[in-house]
Amino acid sequence: AVVSTQSRSRYFFLFWRLFFLQNCSGRTSFIHGGSNMMFVAESYIIAVVNGVITFGFILMADAPKDPTNLNSKYMSYGGLALVVVFFSILLAIFRMKHRGYPYSLLF
Secondary structure (H helix, E strand, C coil): CCCCHHHHHHHHHHHHHHHCEECCCCCEECCCCCCCCCCHHHHHHHHHHHHHHHHHHHHHHHHHHCCCCHHHHHHHHHHHHHHHHHHHHHHHHHHHHCCCCCCCCCC
């Protein structure tokens, strides 16, 4: 299929328009303020945050295999820190989208 240059540039503009938002003052927003829309960058951010939370849970689950090893204790604490920090980031993003949400963890 032959796609004209004009339609390609239109699709490219629409893709970048949906990737993030730049307002009149020049500030860039990667997270949409409402709950009815989601930018492409926001879905990438959510995917990375969920991946780090999963990695933290894996670290905590694999740490007790050798309780005498000092590294397993640090691995467990590191996994717990990852889960707490990135889950609080996930809650902060949720609070940006749903303005009346009352709960937060760290941020």
